[in-house]
Amino acid sequence: MKNVLAGLAACLLLIGCSDAEAPPEEPTVPVRIVTIASQSVPNVIELPGRVEPVRVAEVRARVTGIVEQRMYDEGSSVSAGQRLFRIDPRELRASYAQTQAALQRAQATAANARAVVDRYLPLVDENAISGQEYDAALAASREAQANVAQIRAQLEAASLQLGYTTVRAPIAGRVGRAQVTEGALVSQPEGTLMTRIEQISPVYVSFAQAASEVLDIRRGIAAGEIDLDENDRVEVRLTFSDGTEYPIPGYIDFLAYSVDQQTGTVELRAEFPNPENLLLPGEFVRARIFAGQVQNGLTVPQRAVSLTEDGGTVFVVDNRGQAAIRPVSLGAMVDGRWIVESGLRVGDRVIVSNLQKIRPGTPVQVLQTPTGRNAASRQPARKDGAP
Structure with missing residues (x-):
């Protein structure tokens, strides 16, 4: 009898130890999701661009003589015909x-x-x-x-x-600093440069796009995959070097029909209103070209994406009801949503909340979706272990 009681005590001790060493079940994290669906998305192309004046006039001497007076303030705006210099007459x-x-x-x-x-x-x-x-x-x-x-x-x-002894502005615009001073001898045969005038309202922004990409856009338009607006215009928006966005959109007004042999690119140009002179000639900006709409595109909210050196990652809910990480290739961001070029499919459930509390394999419970419907809670895993 003593032996039986001793064996029972040993078994109970072993069972207790086994239960103590078993890892606790990972807690379920409540999350919200968005279900990926195809939709019409903007066809956005991002390119570096450079601001250029619409017109540039070099004011040069048309007679030979001594400069008597500068009659304008350097860096000011001048009107066409305004007097700039007077040469001894x-x-x-x-x-x-x-x-x-x-x-x-x-x-x-x-x-x-x-x-x-x-x-x-x-x-x-x-x-x-x-x-x-x-x-x-x-x-x-x-x-x-x-x-x-x-x-x-x-x-x-x-x-x-x-x-010509009274030198006048040939165009309206912003006049630069004087290249000559009072008492300087200017020459008509040499065409002495006296100053420059740049018209910066409106302005041009020039950029170059790979010829293959231009060809893809033309094919997409011809195939009906890309839809332009009702006026067949291509909208362009600018971002300054500090990340702020220029508030006024512009439109493509020139597209070269020849390819640069050295770079393999096609020159494009957009015109922008510049009423407050925020865009300065020579400035580098980032241009986003909205070349129509692409059918059957995919987007995800910005908050769902973690950016990496290779693009980005998102968490999706797999068939086990667990969080799974998914690398994605990102396009442009439009209205707070990333355009997804690859990595997601229609029907994928992307997690948009509690991202800091989950890791791959974390069981999740889907809460109310953005559409207001209660999604199914965590799905039980299949016994065969299949996803």
């Missing part, structure tokens, strides 16, 4: 007066020659003079008129040269 003014006097002298000579012709005309009919004398007088009159026309043209050229 005295030498050209004297040349103009000299040409004007020559014109008056030529006009007097032409008037006298015409009077001779008028006197000779009745004498020819009376045979008082020969026809040869009349023809010579008529030729002299015509030569005098031609000389008048020539000197009048010279006077007009002198007037233009005199007008």
Whole structure:
């Protein structure tokens, strides 16, 4: 009897030890999910771009002379025709007066020659003079008129040269710093650069896209996989280097039909309104090109994605009712949702809450879905261990 009691005590002790060493069951974590469904998503292409002025004018000297005065504030906005510099006009003014006097002298000579012709005309009919004398007088009159026309043209050229001593803005825009100072000699033959004017409202943003990607877009449009807007315009949005977004969208206004042989890219250009001059020429920006809509696309909320060097990862609920990690390839982010290029399928259940409490293999309990329906709670594992 003592032996039987001792054996029973040993068995109970072994059972107690076995129960104490068994690992506790991992607690179930309540989570919310979104069920992946196909939908129309924007076809977004991200490219680096550079801001360019719509128009650039180099203001150069059109006459030779000494700069007397700068008549604008550097870096200010100027209107077309506004005075920028004044070049000493005295030498050209004297040349103009000299040409004007020559014109008056030529006009007097032409008037006298015409009077001779008028006197000779009745004498020819009376045979008082020969026809040869009349023809010579008529030729002299015509030569005098031609000389008048020539000197009048010279006077007009002198007037233009005199007008060029006041240097004016050829376009409206933002004027740069002066390249010459008062007292500097500027030259018309050399075309001395005096300043530059850039029109920056609106502005252009230029970027280059791989020729193969442009071809894919054209094929998608032709196949009906990409839908443009009702005006067949392609919208572009910009992001500054600090991550902030430019609030006004632009639209593609130029697409080159040739491929750069060195880079294998196609040049594109978009035009943007710039009423507050936030976009500065030469600035690098990040452009997001919304090239229509792609049918049967997939998206996930931003909060569901953990970013990695290779892209991103999400947690999904597998058929065992456990959390499983899934690497995904991400496209652009639109309205707080990542566009998923690969890694997920329609029907996948992506976890969007309590991500910090779960790891691969953690049992989860699905709470209310964003659609307001109560999803099924954690599913029991199959006995055969199949997923």
